[in-house]
Amino acid sequence: MKILTEYQEKVIEEALIMDVDGFWYFQPKENRGHFSAWFLRAIADRLDKRNAEWEKQLNDYFNSA
Numbered sequence: 001m002k003i004l005t006e007y008q009e010k011v012i013e014e015a016l017i018m019d020v021d022g023f024w025y026f027q028p029k030e031n032r033g034h035f036s037a038w039f040l041r042a043i044a045d046r047l048d049k050r051n052a053e054w055e056k057q058l059n060d061y062f063n064s065a
Contacts, residue, residue, distance in 0.1 A: 016046070016047070016050065023051050023055075024050040026043050
């Protein structure tokens with residue numbers, strides 16, 4: 001696994017937005033060029049981590065019925 005640079009961390013954090021459904025999404029505000037596969041995986045991992053608690057709450061709610 002590659003270590004993200006401070007700049008890469010900033011790119012990810014600045015582009016994470018929470019939508020009306022309560023989940024986080026990656027939405028860059030400007031074109032910052034291309035993204036490598038490993039960087040996209042890093043973004044996906046960050047989104048999974050951010051969305052985990054909300055997804056658990058939804059699953060618990062809908063599975064309890």
